[in-house]
Every structure is written in C-alpha cells, then in structure tokens.
Amino acid sequence: MIPSNKPVLSLGSGLRWLFIAGVMAFLYLPIVVLVVNSFNESKYGHKWQGFSFKWYEKLWHNDALLEAFFNSLTVATLSATCATILGTLMALAVYRYRFRFRQSASALIFVVLMSPDIVLAITFLIVFMALGIQLGFWSLLIAHITFCLPFVVITVYSQLKGFDGNLLEAAQDLGAKESQVFRLVILPLLRPAIAASWLLSFTLSLDDVIISSFVTGPGFEILPIRVFSMVKVGVSPEVNVLATLLMLISLVVVIIVPLLLRRKT
Template sequence: MIKRASQAYLWLIYSFLYIPILVVMVYSFNNARFATDWRGFTWSWYGKLFANTQLMDAALNTLMVATLAATFASALGTLAALVLHRYRFPGRKVLHGSIFVLTVSPDIVMGIAMLMFFIAAKIELGFLTLLIAHITLCLPFVAVTVLARLAEFDENIIEAAKDLGATESRAFRHIILPMIMPAVAAGWLLSFTLSMDDVLISFFVTGPTFEILPLKIYSMVRLGVKPDINALSAVMFTLTVVLVLAAHALTRTRRK
C-alpha cells in the first residue's frame, strides 16, 4: 500500500511538472492566434519563428554565451574543487563554505553586485560583462558537483600511481579526470541550463547592443504570449531533452 502511494505521489509530481510543458508544445501547433481554443493543426508558427531574425539572433547569442560560460565554469570549477579537496592551506574552510553560500545567494544580489563591479571597473556592458557574470553564476554549481564526486574518491589510487612513477600531471590526466568526468559533464549541463534561462542577472549586466533570448522573451510576453513563443519553447525543450539523453548515453558508454 505504501509503495503504491509513493508511486502515485511520484506520478503526481511529474505530472505537475511536465503537463504545462506538454500543453505549451501542443498549442505551438494550434491554428489560432491566441491559445484559448483549438482550431486545427498547423506548422505555420514554426515557419514564422525561424523567419523572425530578431529571435534567431537572440537565440544564437544565448547559445554562444551559454556554451562559453558552461565551458569556462566547468574548467574553473573543476580546478577549484580539486584544490579544495586535495590541498590544505589557510582560509580553505572559508573558501569551501563560500562556494555553498554562492549557490543559494539571491540572483538579484549577484546581479547588482556584478553591475556595481563593472561600473567601478569602467567596463562597458555587453557580451563580455554578460559572459563574466554567467561564469560567476555557474562556477560554484560546478565546484559543488565535482566536490561531491571527489568525496567518494579513493586517494590510495593516486598514491599507487605515484609509486609506479606517475607524475602529478599524468595522474590527473589518466586517473583523476576520467573518474570525475561524469560530475564535470553534469556540472557543464547544469551550467548551460542556468545560463540559458537566466533573466535577473542578465537584466543587470547586459547592454543594449547585445540581446539574449530570455530577456527578449520576457519583453515579448509582457504584451501577451504569441503562438510563435510556444513554438520557441517547444524547440528549446526538445533540444534540452536531446542534450540530456546524449549526455546520459556518453556517460553510460564511458562507464562500460
């Protein structure tokens, strides 16, 4: 009885999360200007979506920033996690705790702080400031993910490799990195997602010359949700699912 109740509760939670997304995807094929009623099936909104150069340019900008931010954050976050896990130095506990504080700090605080920093440093708001802000946003999440993986790591393997003549760099390339790669990949995907859908921090640090998709959509839906926005949401969700499935397949292949 308890098992069935738990399964029913799980299905209820998943239904609550995914049914609204499915409704948006279904209405992206609705042959009506407003999503109040169903008037037949059509692909026209997808055609109008890909013909909208402003949306496409914003989408390409968003993908570029998300890819770069996730890549830099993964590299820096992995190195930070390795340093915090393997080495002992003054202030280590403070730095370790600050990583977790950054993951729960409000976005508006980080956005205002980054804006004040860029103004003080006299850096013009645009692509560079947005990229730096997104790297700062994503880095602690990568570090926390990799730290969780390193907590299960057996340091005796490294000692054995050194006894067999492996240098520190070779031990990192051939032992540590392959074993933490699933966590690094998970951190990259999480960073990519965080960068893709960030609105609040981006609102403070991006300039008028560089437009990204979340801010573009936010400005459009204030006047009402159009069917081409539903089509865009369906495309983004499909790409996210494909990306997650590909990462899962790569992780399974690596484990085999």
C-alpha cells in the first residue's frame, strides 16, 4: 500500500481548533450582534425587521446622549494626554536619576495601580470635598489623570529598562546636552511605549464608571454614566449605535497610530 501524503487532522488538533473557535465566538459574537442590531429596524434586538439607519438618525437628534458622548471624548483625550506626558516624565525620573525617595515613589505608583476602583473613588471624593473642589469637569479630569498615571509609568519604564545604556553614554560623550539626549535619543525610542500608554489611558478614561460616578457633578454627565442609567430599563437601539461608533473610532485609532509610528521610524 502506498502511504498517503495528505495531512491527517488528529483528534487533538481538531479539539484545539474547536476550542479556539469557541473562544473567538465568545469574544466577538456579542460585538457582531451589537453592530447588526444598530441597523435593525426593530426596537427589540431579538427579531430582525429589516435594514435601516433609523437609529443613527435618532441618535443624531438625541442631544443629551450626544452631549455625554462629546464630554467623554473631551475628558478621555485630555486625561490621556496629560497622564501620558506626566507619566513619561515620572518614568524618566525614576529610570535616570537617583533621589532620596525613589523607591517610595515607585511603591506609591503600585499602590494606586493595585487599589480597587471603589477605594480610589471614595478617596478622590474625600480629597475634593476637603479641598472645596466642586464636583464636575475639573474633578473628573483630575481623577482620570491620577488613575491613568500608573499605567503610563509602568509601560514607559518597561521600555526604558530595555534600553542600551551605551547609547545614552555615547550621546553625552559626544557633547549632547540633557535636552538633546531626550529629544534625539530617548524620545524616538519611546514612541511605541508612549503611543501604547496614550491609547490605554484613553480607553481606561472612556469606559470608567465607578470613579466617575463619585467625582462628577449633576451639571456634567459623561457617556458611561448616561448609558448605565439607560440600560437599567432596557438596552436602547441608540446605545447599540453609539457603541458601534465608539468601536469604529477605536479601530481607526488602532490602525492609524502604528502606521504613523512606522512612518516616523
């Protein structure tokens, strides 16, 4: 008998692919259902009644939901930018300089990172009340910058630890000033970590509910809190539309940022 050259799919390989398919379906099937229902004529997602942009039009005329959406984008963009700048500088300080409370500063970063959101929320509320800061935009922005900082510091510091120290010493031996070393050597090497930190901070700020519900005031509402109050009485199709648009924005950002970094590199 001539042996066949065709590959034989073993039972173990079949189970492995079945497991992978199950995990992928568990992760992405709800997203697909959400996107499909955003185009469903029916108000209730369990029954398809035809393709329609009706809910996109209704969202466009829902001033309260759109205002909360743009408030969230504003806070997320500002907090991610500020946290990325401050966190990068903190990571550089911990990496390059030896100061008295260096270990204590590193420990405090991990304390904020490991603390439950409810603990941070109560802490922020107590501090703002003690300082007389009115709950609203500024209190929300300060809180979001603070809880995003540790993620930036750890991400950037991990990239710094992988640096070849000889590059920095060579730049200094050639007469480069501290600012030139940062601008011409450190910053180009840190671009991927900085971009990842900004994206992570933006995402964390955009979908935070617990801390935001404690530190925001009645005059400034953001999207997660607005959606959370809406879904208590059922998922509105407008929420499906908004979630679809947010995923589209995130997808565009995730695609564009690596392309920009690759072009600069």
